[in-house]
Amino acid sequence: MGETSYPIRMRELMARHGLSALKRFGQHFLVRDDVLGRIVQALDLHPGEQVWEIGPGIGALTAHLLDEGVEVVGFEIDRGFVSILREEFGGAPLTIVEGDVRDTWRTVYATRVPHRVVGNLPYNVATSIILDFLEGGLIVPQVFMVQKEVAERMAASVGSSAYGALSVIVATFYRCELLFHVPPTAFHPRPKVWSSVLRLHPVASPVPREHIPPFLSFVWDLFRYRRKMLKNVLLRSPLAARGVEGVVSLLERVGIDPTLRAEQLPLDRIHALWKEWKEEGTR
Incomplete structure (x- = not known):
């Protein structure tokens, strides 16, 4: 036609x-x-x-x-x-x-x-x-x-x-x-x-198919407060049990400046943070 x-x-x-x-x-x-x-x-x-x-x-x-x-x-x-x-x-x-x-x-x-x-x-x-x-x-x-x-x-x-x-x-x-x-x-x-x-x-x-649903939830949560510093965002997450010092230490360990915002994170750092998030949930 x-x-x-x-x-x-x-x-x-x-x-x-x-x-x-x-x-x-x-x-x-x-x-x-x-x-x-x-x-x-x-x-x-x-x-x-x-x-x-x-x-x-x-x-x-x-x-x-x-x-x-x-x-x-x-x-x-x-x-x-x-x-x-x-x-x-x-x-x-x-x-x-x-x-x-x-x-x-x-x-x-x-x-x-x-x-x-x-x-x-x-x-x-x-x-x-x-x-x-x-x-x-x-x-x-x-x-x-x-x-x-x-x-x-x-x-x-x-x-x-x-x-x-x-x-x-x-x-x-x-x-x-x-x-x-x-x-x-x-x-x-x-x-x-x-x-x-x-x-x-x-x-x-890096995300197996069986982990896709929780990964999607993790990303949406991460960007829900996209203009807040990551250390403050994570204090609203399962990682909050680590306290402020623990969250800051975790971010630095995976190569992330705690004062950055989610919208500033490249993909590989988000994946590294997801790995820590997931492991925290299994402890």
Whole structure:
């Protein structure tokens, strides 16, 4: 479909099924065929692979994926779009899983591990979905379109104003590439902000999968008081039992100035601090 024909086709399908984009699901449909093509290219697909698509909507990206000879599992929360997908792609290697992906993916994952995950994620739940996959141990190559601000936070390095808990969590498990930005004019209805496409490559992580949930809690706690000195932050943590002198000694031992703030810590120092935090919890 071309840039002009797809919006027309989309409106026809939705009108026939009595549907419209629902704000409660944060729905903004990508209508630029060239952008869809770039997303598929970023996935580096191979025929026969299984790809999970989050929020396929009426199947614009789905069609491109199927053209690559892959098997698609689409997680769709909107019943109306589920009916469109089944009508449009009957007979294709497409499995539709109805419901909120955060409630359904683990059941599918128990028997079908994807090679790739892709999706134009709703702005209001994008971070929640990505972290839910991570917490559940789904760590595979992923390409997502998210709100530009969220993408910049995910890809940020220490020293950047966007650097925070989300940056640390993502960098601990992935190499995050911010590929390109997408203007509001590429969507229907148009959002008020720009979007960005990013790619996540799994990397060797110092955090074993069974320790991912407590690690996420540790990072969120560390950055909850991001502008407080670390020694004061840790006095609100399980390390408080060591007292002020003990906390200061611990920080110095792992190469951290106790007067620094969480937003000033590079990734390797956060990992060193996590190791101490975890060991304290097992004593």
